Amino acid sequence: MSPEALAAQQRIDPTQVVGWGVDADPANNPTYPMRDISKDSKGGLDWPRPALQPETVEVLRSTEHNRRTAVFGTSTPPSGVSGALRRQAFKSSEGKWSHWLILLAADRINVVEGVAADLLAGRVPNIPAEMGIKSEVAHNMPGLIRKVAVTGAVLTLAYALVRSRQGDGRRHPAPPTPR
């Protein structure tokens, strides 16, 4: 049964409820700006709609919307693996954590897709420049040196650990198989 049909079955007529509205006070309303009841729509989505923007690109729609909005953005339609994940995410409502976590995962995959797209277009992305290294040099040289030193130390340590494990393997050969 649809949510609408279920609600129609259970709906209560407020005028049949004893005491309905006797303490209603429109001034006791903590909304901001204070809700003007006279401006409420009378039947849900009943306002005069703007013209509808033609759908020239794929636009994902929240399951909580009964209809596509009159206008929408056309930036970066879903594509590739990340796009498939995004379509999957939009099968669940905004109330589900999975909806958002899948979208975050798609965002991370999209980063790899972006680098791949650059390379396929014959362009090696200048990642340090994209991360603003020029301003880091100009305004935070000590910080940059510290980051480079820490990164270098971590990489050196990791390399030394790997080499040491390989060395352990050489120093401690497997015991001879008993006959």
Added chain:
Amino acid sequence: MLAMDYRGPYRVRAEQKPMPEILHPEDAIVRVTRSCICGSDLHLYHGMVPDTRIGMTFGHEFTGIVVEVGSEVRNLAVGDHVIVPFNIACGKCHFCQQGLFGNCHESNSQATAVGGIFGYSHTAGGYDGGQAEYVRVPYADVGPTKIPAGMDLDDAVLLTDVVPTGYQAAEMGGIQRGDTVVVFGAGPVGIMAARCAWLFGAGRVIVIDHLEYRLDFARQYGPAEVYNFRSIEDPVYFLKKITDSLGADVCIDAVGGDAAGSALHTLLGTKLKLEAGAATALHWAINSVKKGGIVSIVGVYGPTGNLVPIGNVVNKGITIRANQASVKRLLPRLIEHVQAGRINPKALITHKVPLEEVSDAYHIFSAKLDGCIKPVLVPSSINVA
């Protein structure tokens, strides 16, 4: 045209992109004259907002000159120089009719939890933003407002978001004459909220942050009492002690999900993304406000969930008010305040950067380098006055 191009967390570049086109009869195309980087753009830049796609152009704080209008646009003409509110609003729906222009129901197909916002991920509608030479502006008759004659362009561009958001933070606080107001966050919005608190009659304004240069600015600009939470150890205890143990009448969260100050929130919210951002400032606000007080939230959080002491909200009888600023509704009053000299928005601008150098502008703002409070991008084709 040249435009900012998002490439992944902490990576953006300037890129040639196609010119925007009229896609709807109520659209306009605007040639951008100023475009700010907002503190909430940093949430996108840090990879915290779901559905932020590679190749998108950010930017929701911009002014520009109308160069083309759709067939149904009546109030704007080619050549008009306009303030463009960051909200995309139809003006007709249930929410716009209530003055909730930040909650329009006809501008964001991807989510019902937020209205359309320029350049703010597909969670906010998938619109390319104004950190570009040109931008498409939907519902051009509703949001854009002509810049009043004689108004400085640097004042005008801050009326798109920073001033209305700071003002609404104070207004949502329901500040009464003599109230003590605590603002968490000395970024541009927090500084503006502190300034605006006085307009509502605050008796005492306190700003909490951890960046000394920003606290120094807030002390002068607010003016405000300022405290560095790194040096007071426990901000909640400290604030209770300096407010006769009762707490503040109003607390404003002007930080949002990028907050510092709590290892737990930073780990869960910023690093692991298990919270919708680090809710440190909100946590402090709830615990620092007086019983029966008001917490006003304008800091931006993600759509999932946050670890905050909701039991204390109940037991203390706190009223929470929050929203994206309703820029269009507030603009007439705020223009009056600027023209009367009560608010000086352009004083917040510390950096004017050519659009070509967008990567460095983002890094300077994100890493809080060079005393940065508010960076503004200017296309090189625009004469910077």
